[in-house]
Amino acid sequence: MSKGMVFNIQKFSIHDGPGIRTTVFLKGCPLRCQWCSNPESQLDHIQILYDQEKCVHCQTCVHVCPHHAIKHQNQRIIIQQDQCVGCLSCVQACPQKALSHEGELKDTDEIVRICLQDQDFYEESDGGVTISGGEGMSQPAFVRELVEKLKAKNIHMAIETTGYIEPDIFHELAPLFDLLLFDVKHYDSQQHFKGTAVYNELIISNLKWAIEHHIEVLPRIPVIPDFNASLDDALGLAKLLVSVGAKRVQLLPFHQFGEKKYEMLNRDYTLKNKKALHPEDLKDYQKIFIDQGLDCFF
Structure with missing residues (x-):
């Protein structure tokens, strides 16, 4: 039985996929996004x-x-x-x-037991379980075992992913899920690197592969001041999504919910004085995606 490094199991989530869900947060992420709201998720240990x-x-x-x-x-x-x-x-x-x-090591049976406590809510709301992080695919053997056990119980499975995963692992794990909540942070690889410490070619390749293989994918764009929040950025991102065959996109306005965690980890937070964004601030931004034929929502 596999064990995984988990840092939270959040019940009654309503923003991590359809319906009422339980979100399982795993530690470990290959990206270092300057705005990360879960900085405690980046390292793979306690x-x-x-x-x-x-x-x-x-x-x-x-x-x-x-x-x-x-x-x-x-x-x-x-x-x-x-x-x-x-x-x-x-x-x-x-x-x-x-x-x-x-961070705590938990085996798959324990997590399945916790998730199944709310099975009635999943059925009533068309919800399920979402794997998040960090990067949900950063612990592949554990994730595969956990997903297979929950799918055996007819639980809808989603994953929040950066897409920055070696192709052999991504190709193995992605088809196991009913929904990929797929972060798309920038269309320009150099700018992507400045904000996240990785380039975006692998991410775009995996996104395109998932869409071509008819996996349900919801691209999600965290809209970050001074990184990808201009109207030119919106157009570049919209054209990228159209080019890989995406049909819809969700915008995630920048927030400051994770600021306190940086202080508790004794880390600098470079976006400390940036104002949060709200849907009403991004109407023109949203319109650019709609004008490119994408179903764009918050």
């Missing part, structure tokens, strides 16, 4: 989070860490991720609960 507001600077965590991975510096606790092995000694010892962790 991470310690630090809430400075709760800390009384007793330094208990510094003393109990068996690997000397914690230091107290400038009135902050610093977790040295390259030395931390995720033993959780510090989390368990912290008297103020200022330390928490993200």
